Amino acid sequence: xxxxxxxxxxxxxxxxSDTSGQADCVEMAICATTPAVRDxxxxxxxxxxxxxxxxxxxxxxxxx
Numbered sequence: 001x002x003x004x005x006x007x008x009x010x011x012x013x014x015x016x017s018d019t020s021g022q023a024d025c026v027e028m029a030i031c032a033t034t035p036a037v038r039d040x041x042x043x044x045x046x047x048x049x050x051x052x053x054x055x056x057x058x059x060x061x062x063x064x
Contacts, residue, residue, distance in 0.1 A: 006036050006047065013040050
């Protein structure tokens with residue numbers, strides 16, 4: 001699977017994130033083919049791009 005182009009995406013921080021910037025939190029963005037997730041404290045460290053099916057399964061597990 002090719003790596004999606006994430007240039008120019010709008011990253012959104014979790015509403016559960018600590019506003020002081022000291023706690024663990026994530027940001028996500030949606031590109032044309034897949035969601036993208038990264039560490040908000042270290043965005044330069046890279047990102048994860050799960051498949052849409054993998055993302056749906058992850059969200060389903062969170063809702064349990």
